[in-house]
Amino acid sequence: MSSHNKASKKKRRLIIRTAILTVMTAAVIYTLYANFTKDDRSKVAAGSMAPDFVLEDMNGVDHQLSEYKGKGVFLNFWGTWCKPCEREMPYMNNQYHIYKDQGVEILAVNVGEPEFLIDKFIKKHDLDFPVLKDENKDIMNMYGVINLPATLLVDPEGKVIKVEEGELTERKIQEMMESIKPTKGS
Incomplete structure (x- = not known):
């Protein structure tokens, strides 16, 4: 196998790993954001008027x-x-x-x-x-x-x-x- 082939495979692997890591990082950030802000999303709290239904x-x-x-x-x-x-x-x-x-x-x-x-x-x-x-x-x-x-x-x-x-x-x-x-x- 030529060194050129090895280098291109390594580069491809690096790109795939970087893409996976980026997606996983984005998912973790979104999950943290969603958990920290869930209490802000239309949760009815003591002291507020009860929404009619x-x-x-x-x-x-x-x-x-x-x-x-x-x-x-x-x-x-x-x-x-x-x-x-x-x-x-x-x-x-x-x-x-x-x-x-x-x-x-x-x-x-x-x-x-x-x-x-x-x-x-x-x-x-x-x-x-x-x-x-x-x-x-x-x-x-x-x-x-x-x-x-x-x-x-x-x-x-x-x-x-x-x-x-x-x-x-x-x-x-x-x-x-x-x-x-x-x-x-x-």
Whole structure:
């Protein structure tokens, strides 16, 4: 093999390696950028007004968040496959029965699952609060929810006062509902 052939193969290898390294470096930089800025991308935070939305429940009834003005809203994002979601649902149902007549509503938003799975889950756990269908995860994305379960507390004026990711105990749910209960004068 001539030295010219060896040199051209070496040069080609160097170009390919440089191209691969450049692509990998760009991918790492993009990933870091995306991770560091993900919190800035339309994530709803405590202190901001809750973005309005309309979703249909399992009975075909539309629920618009702004129509609950004057009530506290326990807005919960969940999935049937999510074990922590499943464990907190009975607690939510218990507290719903206590607080629904005190001006606190639960809106449980299922993210992207078929109706038959949601319906089976509701029946299994004998849930009474409205379960809304976010079929394309539009509301989940609008609210910047990444991990399930996620709960946002919306006060009677429509402001988000707390964002909580992860499983809730019954005591924590009760404290959260108490915190968004309308005062007598409102």
